[in-house]
Amino acid sequence: MKLQWNLFIAFFRSGMLGFGGGPSTIPLVHKEVVGTFKWMNDQEFSEVIAIGNTLPGPIATKMAGYIGYRVGGVMGLVTALLATVLPTILLMLLLLASFKQFKEHPRVQGMTKTIVPIVGVMMGVLTWEFFKKTKNDFGWKWGLLLLIGCFIVMEILNVHPGILIGFLLVAAFIVPVKSRKESL
Amino acid sequence: MIYVHIFIAFFIPGMVGYGGGPASIPLIEHEVVTRYGWMTTSEFSEILAIGNALPGPIATKMAGYIGYEVGGVLGSVVGVFSTVTPSLFLMIVLMKLIFRYKDSPRVKRLSKIVLPAVAVLMGSLTFDFFQTSYFSNGIWATVVIAILSFLLLEKWKVHPAFVIIGGLAAGAISLG
Numbered sequence: 001m002k003l004q005w006n007l008f009i010a011f012f013r014s015g016m017l018g019f020g021g022g023p024s025t026i027p028l029v030h031k032e033v034v035g036t037f038k039w040m041n042d043q044e045f046s047e048v049i050a051i052g053n054t055l056p057g058p059i060a061t062k063m064a065g066y067i068g069y070r071v072g073g074v075m076g077l078v079t080a081l082l083a084t085v086l087p088t089i090l091l092m093l094l095l096l097a098s099f100k101q102f103k104e105h106p107r108v109q110g111m112t113k114t115i116v117p118i119v120g121v122m123m124g125v126l127t128w129e130f131f132k133k134t135k136n137d138f139g140w141k142w143g144l145l146l147l148i149g150c151f152i153v154m155e156i157l158n159v160h161p162g163i164l165i166g167f168l169l170v171a172a173f174i175v176p177v178k179s180r181k182e183s184l
Numbered sequence: 185m186i187y188v189h190i191f192i193a194f195f196i197p198g199m200v201g202y203g204g205g206p207a208s209i210p211l212i213e214h215e216v217v218t219r220y221g222w223m224t225t226s227e228f229s230e231i232l233a234i235g236n237a238l239p240g241p242i243a244t245k246m247a248g249y250i251g252y253e254v255g256g257v258l259g260s261v262v263g264v265f266s267t268v269t270p271s272l273f274l275m276i277v278l279m280k281l282i283f284r285y286k287d288s289p290r291v292k293r294l295s296k297i298v299l300p301a302v303a304v305l306m307g308s309l310t311f312d313f314f315q316t317s318y319f320s321n322g323i324w325a326t327v328v329i330a331i332l333s334f335l336l337l338e339k340w341k342v343h344p345a346f347v348i349i350g351g352l353a354a355g356a357i358s359l360g
Contacts, residue, residue, distance in 0.1 A: 023205070051283060056202050057272075059205065065275070096234055096249060099230070111352045113320050116229045121330050127309075127310050130303035154308075177293075
């Protein structure tokens with residue numbers, strides 16, 4: 001019971017103190033799991049992150065679920081997951097529900113209007129980060145070709161992004177790896 | 185039936201979104217706004233704004249709230265479940281297998297190959313947000329708010345939560 005409580009505290013704290021989505025909570029989870037509660041050492045923790053990153057989907061819940069499972073079994077998995085997810089969803093519901101109640105009020109309408117370009121800037125910054133990552137991983141030429149190709153397929157041919165990404169994943173897996181052993 | 189749709193709408197972003205929750209935002213938008221038409225771009229941006237102003241993972245906040253909007257408490261549970269479970273299940277079941285192959289170039293390529301597709305989706309969502317703002321705020325207000333919030337966020341490193349709260353306050357005062 002004490003363990004479950006500690007798991008709850010560890011993931012509740014890192015969830016409530018981490019802004020900017022799951023990836024930004026990694027150092028906070030590290031502090032709890034490796035520092036405060038010593039459930040894992042540095043190497044084990046970085047292995048969890050490395051493996052989490054080879055899979056799709058949100059990283060925060062993969063970390064919480066997996067670490068919770070390793071430390072406290074299925075019950076630990078549920079505890080850590082709920083501690084990560086539930087508090088912020090409840091806050092979200094509370095805030096947006098009260099927002100909706102006054103939807104017709106001109107001040108609230110003013111609020112919703114001004115917020116759109118701000119979210120636009122945030123999304124723009126995130127876009128720029130992913131462009132840079134593309135460039136770093138593929139170089140200018142291939143990066144640009146891939147970006148243009150993806151743009152044509154999704155925005156002009158209107159192919160569902162899931163289909164394009166699924167296709168890319170299969171291609172990445174099947175296409176043989178160049179035999180540059182020295183660089184691997 | 186609605187629950188099946190909610191499940192699909194959050195299952196797809198969870199399964200193809202490499203790069204953590206933030207990478208799945210444009211994928212969620214594609215399902216929620218473009219495919220199922222549950223809300224407008226403007227409503228989606230409000231939810232994203234409140235989500236960014238709050239701590240914790242973004243993908244589950246979006247799934248939890250949008251699921252609730254569309255299908256009540258059960259909808260919320262379905263949304264969060266389909267966001268979280270598939271990748272977590274894979275991680276626990278395949279841990280040993282992935283661990284053995286985690287340094288294989290093929291496996292490393294998986295998370296990279298998705299980057300350009302996500303970048304394009306994010307770019308198109310950014311465009312949608314500015315277009316929505318252009319229609320409701322006009323060009324000048326959009327440019328001024330965008331430049332100001334960019335400086336605050338990126339140059340003066342003001343916490344995003346404060347920038348969003350500031351934006352909400354400014355909107356309430358100027359249009360009240």
